[in-house]
Amino acid sequence: MSALPTENRFADPDAAYAAIVDAHEGLSEAESAAFDARLVLILANVIGDLAILRAAIEAARKR
Amino acid sequence: MAQANQTASMNTAPFPTRFAYARSEDQGAGREAHHPVVVIGAGPVGLALAIDLGQRGIPVVVLDDADRIGDGSRAICFAKKTLEIFDRLGVGKPMLERGITWNVGRVFHRDAELYAFDLLPETGHGMPAFINLPQFTVEAILVAKAKATPGVDLRWKNRVVGIDATSSGASVDIETPDGLYRINADYVVACDGARSPTRALMGLDFAGRVFEDRFLIADVRMIANTPTERWFWFDPPFHGGKSALLHRQPDDIWRIDLQLGWDADPEHEKRPEIVGPRIARMLGHDRFALEWVSIYTFQCRRLEQFCHGRVLFAGDAAHQVSPFGARGANSGIQDAENLAWKLAAVVKGDAKAALLSSYDVERGQAADENILNSSRATDFIAPRHAGAKRYREAVLNLAVDMPFARRMLNSGRLSTPTSYDTGLSTPDIDSWTTATRPGSPMPDAPVVRAGGESDFFLAMLPATACLVVFGPAPETPDDLAVLRVGTDIVDCEGLLAKRLDATPGSAFLLRPDHHLAARWRHPIHDQILAALDRLRGKA
Numbered sequence: 001m002s003a004l005p006t007e008n009r010f011a012d013p014d015a016a017y018a019a020i021v022d023a024h025e026g027l028s029e030a031e032s033a034a035f036d037a038r039l040v041l042i043l044a045n046v047i048g049d050l051a052i053l054r055a056a057i058e059a060a061r062k063r
Numbered sequence: 064m065a066q067a068n069q070t071a072s073m074n075t076a077p078f079p080t081r082f083a084y085a086r087s088e089d090q091g092a093g094r095e096a097h098h099p100v101v102v103i104g105a106g107p108v109g110l111a112l113a114i115d116l117g118q119r120g121i122p123v124v125v126l127d128d129a130d131r132i133g134d135g136s137r138a139i140c141f142a143k144k145t146l147e148i149f150d151r152l153g154v155g156k157p158m159l160e161r162g163i164t165w166n167v168g169r170v171f172h173r174d175a176e177l178y179a180f181d182l183l184p185e186t187g188h189g190m191p192a193f194i195n196l197p198q199f200t201v202e203a204i205l206v207a208k209a210k211a212t213p214g215v216d217l218r219w220k221n222r223v224v225g226i227d228a229t230s231s232g233a234s235v236d237i238e239t240p241d242g243l244y245r246i247n248a249d250y251v252v253a254c255d256g257a258r259s260p261t262r263a264l265m266g267l268d269f270a271g272r273v274f275e276d277r278f279l280i281a282d283v284r285m286i287a288n289t290p291t292e293r294w295f296w297f298d299p300p301f302h303g304g305k306s307a308l309l310h311r312q313p314d315d316i317w318r319i320d321l322q323l324g325w326d327a328d329p330e331h332e333k334r335p336e337i338v339g340p341r342i343a344r345m346l347g348h349d350r351f352a353l354e355w356v357s358i359y360t361f362q363c364r365r366l367e368q369f370c371h372g373r374v375l376f377a378g379d380a381a382h383q384v385s386p387f388g389a390r391g392a393n394s395g396i397q398d399a400e401n402l403a404w405k406l407a408a409v410v411k412g413d414a415k416a417a418l419l420s421s422y423d424v425e426r427g428q429a430a431d432e433n434i435l436n437s438s439r440a441t442d443f444i445a446p447r448h449a450g451a452k453r454y455r456e457a458v459l460n461l462a463v464d465m466p467f468a469r470r471m472l473n474s475g476r477l478s479t480p481t482s483y484d485t486g487l488s489t490p491d492i493d494s495w496t497t498a499t500r501p502g503s504p505m506p507d508a509p510v511v512r513a514g515g516e517s518d519f520f521l522a523m524l525p526a527t528a529c530l531v532v533f534g535p536a537p538e539t540p541d542d543l544a545v546l547r548v549g550t551d552i553v554d555c556e557g558l559l560a561k562r563l564d565a566t567p568g569s570a571f572l573l574r575p576d577h578h579l580a581a582r583w584r585h586p587i588h589d590q591i592l593a594a595l596d597r598l599r600g601k602a
């Protein structure tokens with residue numbers, strides 16, 4: 001399994017978190033879920049590495 | 064597998080589609096006749112196998128329970144590799160003449176086109192990516208060829224009702240209009256379809272998945288000037304929330320697939336007064352006639368093993384896929400091609416029976432690949448849960464302008480041949496830059512024959528193993544066919560060398576099924592002998 005970076009990689013992590021959360025402002029439950037699906041797909045393609053993607057899925061599922 | 068309902072019959076093929084039962088000399092002979100190979104089932108797979116074996120000098124008896132070609136809505140898309148096999152068997156030309164060629168597919172979401180794809184973006188191939196031709200025409204052409212092939216004995220209205228397999232052969236019990244008889248065979252190949260009675264008689268498990276959805280498959284006759292392309296809709300305005308497919312066939316016949324959902328009542332949906340308006344909504348007019356209507360539920364399943372002693376399984380009897388991707392008949396015909404040369408070599412005593420286990424390995428790998436692709440496509444077309452539906456919606460939404468999402472959008476991954484990971488291949492010792500590797504199907508390229516005529520590389524290859532050499536030929540064994548590029552054929556556009564990454568002195572050992580067995584930059588005699596031994600299952 002590929003190593004999943006879990007240390008902070010953002011210069012301003014608060015801004016990154018806020019950017020994601022703010023994007024959901026005013027969205028219904030369904031719109032919010034649809035938005036996340038689009039975002040996940042775009043980010044997954046940016047990562048472009050199936051091993052890292054699988055590791056991330058595993059890490060999210062384990063919680 | 065499916066309930067099919069005939070609403071009208073269509074039999075425009077010039078090839079005969081009904082055949083007479085004839086009593087064979089094996090019946091009532093007082094003793095049980097013995098045959099080297101018996102094929103059960105005269106569908107596309109059994110027929111292709113019988114022709115191939117016959118051409119290799121192996122007599123073969125083909126048993127089929129019907130006396131006619133089953134019409135109805137089954138396969139229409141026949142892929143490049145299948146056409147190359149048909150060409151080797153001598154029926155490429157009639158298939159191409161009767162079929163219609165297509166390379167382009169378009170995908171629509173709601174009322175907008177999302178994108179188009181070209182399955183064969185490069186030129187210089189003898190065969191198109193696909194032709195559309197109804198399965199009953201393909202079978203009719205194959206039957207005519209089988210009848211003309213010495214050694215092929217086609218027996219209609221011969222239903223297999225029993226099989227008794229031993230370590231040295233199998234006995235087959237056959238029911239005919241004249242009663243029962245029994246024949247013995249060294250090898251039996253079951254090509255008796257998805258419901259394979261042979262599989263059931265042997266108590267073999269056919270495990271896999273049923274997709275909980277129903278699809279309406281209709282063939283309609285109409286005059287339309289829609290181009291010869293594959294059009295697929297997700298959630299179109301005329302069929303809200305579901306998928307639809309429109310694809311042209313020869314003779315003004317069009318194939319339509321409409322997803323109905325799991326709750327749809329097949330009996331109700333098949334009624335002309337229900338189907339007609341559904342299709343009229345799709346086409347935007349009612350100037351069409353229904354030729355066939357069927358409702359299908361699709362499955363992906365396979366036998367764990369394709370070889371059970373002297374009884375071998377091929378085609379739908381061995382594996383079944385959902386049709387998105389046109390991988391059923393196309394993979395079955397590749398089973399037949401993979402098995403024919405191996406079985407012929409074993410029956411002739413040129414190879415040990417162990418060679419047949421490579422059939423199980425290679426075509427098992429292909430079945431897994433086809434099942435994986437067909438399952439993924441079916442899951443995309445018919446999402447199984449809320450999350451899947453949401454992600455599909457996201458892909459469709461992003462695909463409008465993001466190329467990566469178009470690559471995830473799945474309306475069927477159309478049949479391509481498998482590159483075998485197999486003990487018959489010799490691992491590379493030199494380095495090569497191509498995606499083609501030992502086990503891969505050979506690429507095609509335009510060539511000029513010694514006589515000066517234009518042709519294609521794949522059409523020049525013999526049905527035996529063959530060494531293709533660029534530049535001076537190395538020393539080779541007498542029984543190995545050699546094709547010299549530059550002498551026997553000219554690589555007129557340099558595409559063959561390019562597609563193979565060939566340099567002067569390079570040599571490529573091809574299998575009888577035109578997959579690559581070994582390649583070298585500068586081979587020596589011993590390397591070629593060792594690779595041939597491997598290919599014959601001796602290493």
Ligand SMILES: Cc1cc2nc3c(=O)[nH]c(=O)nc-3n(C[C@H](O)[C@H](O)[C@H](O)COP(=O)(O)OP(=O)(O)OC[C@H]3O[C@@H](n4cnc5c(N)ncnc54)[C@H](O)[C@@H]3O)c2cc1C
Pocket residue numbers: 065103104105106107108109126127128129136137138139140141198221222223224254255256257259260261280359377378379380386389390391392393394395
């Ligand atoms: C709607 C639909 C669309 C499809 N589209 C495509 C496509 O576009 N491209 C593609 O490649 N595939 C497609 N397929 C799949 C394709 O139709 C099958 O994969 C193909 O028919 C398999 O061929 P086969 O020879 O293995 O079996 P079959 O065609 O089923 O032939 C089996 C034969 O065995 C005979 N038989 C059965 N029992 C006995 C017995 N007891 N004794 C003697 N004979 C017996 C039968 O009469 C029959 O002739 C489609 C299928 C469906 C349903």
